Amino acid sequence: MTAPTVLFDAPGPKARRRHRLIAIATIAALIAGLGVVVWRFQTTGQLEYELWEPFVTPAYMQILGQAALDTLKTAVLAIIGALAFGGLFSVGKLSIHRAIRWPSWLIVEFFRAVPLLMLIFFIWSLYKFETGIMAPLVLGLVLYNGSVLAETFRAGMNAVPIGQVEAAYAIGMRKNAVMRIVQFPQSVKVMLPAIVSQCIVALKDTSLGYYILAPGLTFAGREIWREYDNRLQTALVLAVMYIAINLLLTWLAKWLEGRLNRSESRAARALADEARRALA
Amino acid sequence: MDAMLDNIDLLLRGFTETAKLLVASGALAMLLGTVVAVARVSPVSVLRAAGTTYVTLFRNTPLLMLILITYYGMPRLGIDFGFFGNITLAMGVYTSAFIAEALRSGVNGVPLGQAEAARAIGMPFTMTMTQVVLPQAFRIVVPPLVSQLIALTKNTSLAATFGIAEATFRLNGMLRDFPADRWWIFGGYALGYIVIVAVLSAIAISLERRWKVGR
Numbered sequence: 001m002t003a004p005t006v007l008f009d010a011p012g013p014k015a016r017r018r019h020r021l022i023a024i025a026t027i028a029a030l031i032a033g034l035g036v037v038v039w040r041f042q043t044t045g046q047l048e049y050e051l052w053e054p055f056v057t058p059a060y061m062q063i064l065g066q067a068a069l070d071t072l073k074t075a076v077l078a079i080i081g082a083l084a085f086g087g088l089f090s091v092g093k094l095s096i097h098r099a100i101r102w103p104s105w106l107i108v109e110f111f112r113a114v115p116l117l118m119l120i121f122f123i124w125s126l127y128k129f130e131t132g133i134m135a136p137l138v139l140g141l142v143l144y145n146g147s148v149l150a151e152t153f154r155a156g157m158n159a160v161p162i163g164q165v166e167a168a169y170a171i172g173m174r175k176n177a178v179m180r181i182v183q184f185p186q187s188v189k190v191m192l193p194a195i196v197s198q199c200i201v202a203l204k205d206t207s208l209g210y211y212i213l214a215p216g217l218t219f220a221g222r223e224i225w226r227e228y229d230n231r232l233q234t235a236l237v238l239a240v241m242y243i244a245i246n247l248l249l250t251w252l253a254k255w256l257e258g259r260l261n262r263s264e265s266r267a268a269r270a271l272a273d274e275a276r277r278a279l280a
Numbered sequence: 281m282d283a284m285l286d287n288i289d290l291l292l293r294g295f296t297e298t299a300k301l302l303v304a305s306g307a308l309a310m311l312l313g314t315v316v317a318v319a320r321v322s323p324v325s326v327l328r329a330a331g332t333t334y335v336t337l338f339r340n341t342p343l344l345m346l347i348l349i350t351y352y353g354m355p356r357l358g359i360d361f362g363f364f365g366n367i368t369l370a371m372g373v374y375t376s377a378f379i380a381e382a383l384r385s386g387v388n389g390v391p392l393g394q395a396e397a398a399r400a401i402g403m404p405f406t407m408t409m410t411q412v413v414l415p416q417a418f419r420i421v422v423p424p425l426v427s428q429l430i431a432l433t434k435n436t437s438l439a440a441t442f443g444i445a446e447a448t449f450r451l452n453g454m455l456r457d458f459p460a461d462r463w464w465i466f467g468g469y470a471l472g473y474i475v476i477v478a479v480l481s482a483i484a485i486s487l488e489r490r491w492k493v494g495r
Contacts, residue, residue, distance in 0.1 A: 023326035115434035125455040207342035232353030239345040246340035
């Protein structure tokens, strides 16, 4: 039995009636709320065709499509970079040498504590505030998400049951081989949900390109609303695009996880569950 | 170095604005997040579905889009809380989705026996939640809640180009005015954020220790 169902009794006839009433009230309130929004849109003239026109005009749709590709490119570059950065620094943090462990810890903690936008502004200033370039955005995303991933990787590696590591040492593996052959492959499955949610974070944060006028969805949106004076409509359309991409990514991750889990034996699944609990 | 020290008042004023944004949107997020979390575990399936939709919607929208909608969009619809209010609303709503998720996992983390005992002595759902489950859930989720507040601290930087002279806005201005001192300026503002994050973490640790449920 899962926790939510333990919070309340199986409803009797009276409770069922009350629940139905609450359900109807909720639905009514939601419909009323939606109605008010539509009414406000209507009375303030925000539903006018001219304001929505660019989103059904092929030329602008093409611009938005191109911008979506730019955004995806930024995200993919940033995620690849972040995975490399995270891998490197998680190994650094797990190092047995203090001279490597401490600087790795400092760098990771620094980039996790500093706002991403501030980082991007700083890197942008190194580029003399040049507009239309991707580099500051990508570099900022790599440093921030890489640091978060470094922590995730470290926790994931440590979540592999200690017996596995001890057994590997017992049969004479070196530390390098233990990490590479024993800990890493087992931790990947455990870490997958965390990695995917970090990918979503990175994807959402590509919107910060807006502040430094880097190519991408938000920049294209800015071009459109400067021409049509339709900030509200543009922001709504862009939000829907981002939500669609993110949900697709979430769904893909679930599918991948399901596949990975199916391929495991029952014993391996139990081990992975245990590791997952330790990580949570 | 000199540019940073001479303009230290700009930095302090910037972080005052950051703190104001943090407190206002943090309070709103906690309030909304709690309501949504309760809806997500309630016995009424419509409420659960509404809560889930809320969380899915606002977790997957970039914060910048929400700010654009509340800052530029709402005044067009004749709804305007002033620019501080509008930005606070966007940040509060965005963060509330994450807080609701954290709280819900906390509710699931309260041992089953607690809720069962509450039901056994005849408490209805509202009482079970307010008297037994939520107080314990809040204690369990102190660390994840605080990490959401830390994320919010960093997210307040997004107000930089929307008429609020918070820390990142000041940073950007100073980077442009004193390009030679940019490393010092960056270090100074980074330190400011690190101090806020450190204070929040310290509060979390002390709360966690004080509120530890004796089992």
